[in-house]
Amino acid sequence: MVKDILQNLESEISNWLKQAGIDTPVVFLERAVDPEFGEYSTNVGMKYAKELSMSPLLLAEDLVTFLADKNPYGVEKIEFVKPGFINFYLTNEAKIEHLETIINAQNKYGQNTLRVGESWVIEHTSPNPNKAMHLGHLRNNLVGMSIVRLLKNAGAEVASDAVYNNRGISIAKNMYGYLAHMKKNPEAPTDVEYWSTHKDEWFTPEEKNQRPDLFVTECYVLGEKDFANTEIEKQVRQLVVDWEAGDTKVRELWALVLQFAYDGINLTLNRVGNHWDKIWYEHEHYQEGKDYVGKGLNEGKFTKLEDGAIISNLEADYGLSDTVLLKKDGTSLYITQDIALTDLKKKTYQADKLVWVVGPDQTLALRQLFAVCEQLGIGKVADFTHVTYGYVGLRDESGAYKKMSSREGTVVLADDVLDKVKATVKARFDEEGKHDESKREELAEKLALAAVKFAFLKSDSTQDVSFDVNQSVDVQGDSGMYVMYTYVRTRSILKKAGAPGNSQPAVEVSLGEEASLVRTLLYFEDVVAKSVDDLSVHHVSQYLLQLCSEFNSWYAKESILDGSSREAYKLTVVEAVSITIRNGLALLGIETIKEM
RNA sequence: GCCCCUAUAGUUUAAUGGAUAAAACGAGAGGCUUCUAUCCUUUUGAUGUGGGUUCGAUUCCUACUGGGGGCACCA
Numbered sequence: 285m286v287k288d289i290l291q292n293l294e295s296e297i298s299n300w301l302k303q304a305g306i307d308t309p310v311v312f313l314e315r316a317v318d319p320e321f322g323e324y325s326t327n328v329g330m331k332y333a334k335e336l337s338m339s340p341l342l343l344a345e346d347l348v349t350f351l352a353d354k355n356p357y358g359v360e361k362i363e364f365v366k367p368g369f370i371n372f373y374l375t376n377e378a379k380i381e382h383l384e385t386i387i388n389a390q391n392k393y394g395q396n397t398l399r400v401g402e403s404w405v406i407e408h409t410s411p412n413p414n415k416a417m418h419l420g421h422l423r424n425n426l427v428g429m430s431i432v433r434l435l436k437n438a439g440a441e442v443a444s445d446a447v448y449n450n451r452g453i454s455i456a457k458n459m460y461g462y463l464a465h466m467k468k469n470p471e472a473p474t475d476v477e478y479w480s481t482h483k484d485e486w487f488t489p490e491e492k493n494q495r496p497d498l499f500v501t502e503c504y505v506l507g508e509k510d511f512a513n514t515e516i517e518k519q520v521r522q523l524v525v526d527w528e529a530g531d532t533k534v535r536e537l538w539a540l541v542l543q544f545a546y547d548g549i550n551l552t553l554n555r556v557g558n559h560w561d562k563i564w565y566e567h568e569h570y571q572e573g574k575d576y577v578g579k580g581l582n583e584g585k586f587t588k589l590e591d592g593a594i595i596s597n598l599e600a601d602y603g604l605s606d607t608v609l610l611k612k613d614g615t616s617l618y619i620t621q622d623i624a625l626t627d628l629k630k631k632t633y634q635a636d637k638l639v640w641v642v643g644p645d646q647t648l649a650l651r652q653l654f655a656v657c658e659q660l661g662i663g664k665v666a667d668f669t670h671v672t673y674g675y676v677g678l679r680d681e682s683g684a685y686k687k688m689s690s691r692e693g694t695v696v697l698a699d700d701v702l703d704k705v706k707a708t709v710k711a712r713f714d715e716e717g718k719h720d721e722s723k724r725e726e727l728a729e730k731l732a733l734a735a736v737k738f739a740f741l742k743s744d745s746t747q748d749v750s751f752d753v754n755q756s757v758d759v760q761g762d763s764g765m766y767v768m769y770t771y772v773r774t775r776s777i778l779k780k781a782g783a784p785g786n787s788q789p790a791v792e793v794s795l796g797e798e799a800s801l802v803r804t805l806l807y808f809e810d811v812v813a814k815s816v817d818d819l820s821v822h823h824v825s826q827y828l829l830q831l832c833s834e835f836n837s838w839y840a841k842e843s844i845l846d847g848s849s850r851e852a853y854k855l856t857v858v859e860a861v862s863i864t865i866r867n868g869l870a871l872l873g874i875e876t877i878k879e880m
Numbered sequence: 881g882c883c884c885c886u887a888u889a890g891u892u893u894a895a896u897g898g899a900u901a902a903a904a905c906g907a908g909a910g911g912c913u914u915c916u917a918u919c920c921u922u923u924u925g926a927u928g929u930g931g932g933u934u935c936g937a938u939u940c941c942u943a944c945u946g947g948g949g950g951c952a953c954c955a
Contacts, residue, residue, distance in 0.1 A: 608953040761904040
């Protein structure tokens with residue numbers, strides 16, 4: 285296998301360097317940037333030249349002579365070149381053997397063992413219970429889920445989780461908005477007591493023919509507006525106090541309004557294939573956070589201010605600005621409950637590593653949380669990772685970049701974009717008269733998901749992106765649609781050829797037009813490994829685009845089912861490409877279709 | 881004011897410190913009697929500015945400029 289060939293070379297190089305006097309050489313063969321440099325190359329010549337006081341080129345030359353003498357398996361040619369690179373050319377047999385490796389592995393191709401024995405907990409997409417999911421939330425989910433898949437694919441134990449931050453003033457605004465504005469008779473009192481005995485005098489989302497999350501958004505917006513009125517503000521704050529006191533009727537109202545929100549959000553999450561192993565409810569553990577803060581105070585790690593608030597002490601050891609851990613009235617803050625939750629997560633899953641997939645505006649808050657947890661002995665900062673994802677901005681007609689703003693009404697909902705793409709795809713099917721109605725519907729939904737997911741996962745998740753809704757609908761070029769189309773092509777060829785994988789491939793050692801495609805197929809596992817290291821799946825997306833582009837070029841030039849002696853071999857190339865695309869898309873959470 | 885992130889073709893995005901900075905969209909030219917043209921071929925065009933480290937810098941350091949985010953009792 286190619287893996288063994290590379291490992292063998294790396295260890296030979298490593299041995300040579302050790303003999304030459306390097307204590308712990310770091311050697312790895314990387315993908316050569318261009319076919320003219322072979323399949324793999326290494327820069328050890330330049331890297332260790334100074335330490336060995338040799339010229340890089342001479343070092344490379346000596347090393348190549350040494351390696352050539354070993355006559356390593358699977359290697360056609362080794363050369364040293366200009367600044368001091370060493371290039372490795374694999375034999376055609378080795379490359380073709382790799383195709384069989386792919387076909388034998390099928391769905392397992394691309395799996396690795398990089399994180400075996402590790403236990404990870406990934407928090408992502410904790411829903412905001414007063415909003416329907418917009419593009420920012422969607423990005424959070426797609427990034428979070430792809431990290432979960434990458435780590436599982438790398439052999440780790442992974443739990444994904446979310447927190448329902450379901451207490452506090454904003455929920456109370458929802459509740460008030462509901463009481464005040466969703467009653468059927470405007471004359472009815474805005475009152476919890478009255479509501480509790482006249483519940484059917486209030487609208488449900490069904491009765492308003494509205495999705496429950498949009499219904500809640502409306503409650504929130506109206507409640508927020510009313511909050512400006514000091515009389516109403518008092519009532520809303522009273523709701524929080526009554527909730528804390530455990531008032532049954534207020535709790536009932538609270539549960540009802542929250543359920544609307546979560547039901548609605550889950551419609552979107554289920555659509556995109558979200559999964560959580562565990563949902564934490566803030567109201568179940570926020571009290572425990574106070575105990576941790578009290579413990580830290582007793583141990584002298586935190587400071588009590590004159591007004592009674594408890595503050596962190598992070599300046600000296602962490603260079604971080606301090607934050608309040610407990611309010612002067614003794615009530616908890618976001619960070620208070622997160623301390624308890626972090627400990628809970630670690631204990632529940634015996635987790636080695638915890639990841640928070642959260643927006644960049646939380647960076648400081650999370651660094652403070654990590655540091656405080658370390659001070660309390662809950663875990664080490666090095667084992668906590670904040671994976672941020674950049675903002676999703678919009679582009680207006682003039683091409684200017686703008687943040688989404690609920691105040692300006694420019695928030696784009698996840699479902700709206702999916703629906704728009706779906707409609708475009710569907711219209712195309714209708715036009716072409718392909719498939720029956722239900723098939724069109726099914727394919728259009730899957731393609732819309734593929735297009736939108738790919739659009740988000742093809743670039744580095746930490747970068748801000750600007751999202752052009754119209755461009756997302758225009759599904760050409762570097763897109764999920766392109767990759768899917770290519771996959772469908774491979775399936776179509778394999779289908780026409782008959783059952784794939786049955787005939788023993790004729791190993792044809794001369795490579796033709798497909799040479800660069802076969803070469804690219806070598807790198808999938810390297811790309812996946814890099815994605816695991818970076819916790820970002822975009823390397824896989826970029827790789828798939830390149831693979832598809834090369835496949836399509838070959839496809840345009842050469843007829844595959846030509847009845848020639850090379851046909852069986854060409855089919856193995858097609859099948860290897862097909863499997864690689866399918867497995868790559870699976871890492872992106874994109875389900876393939878066989879026809880379109 | 882202080883802290884963090886960020887700057888690549890006209891636009892949207894790639895590039896473990898490595899070789900000629902890679903694609904797509906847009907604009908121009910061409911290609912289906914064929915395994916699905918949602919495709920292919922081709923032309924065009926970029927590392928914000930000044931220093932530094934290095935054999936080698938889009939990548940690391942530094943200053944400046946522009947953009948975004950954050951800064952104690954909100955979440």
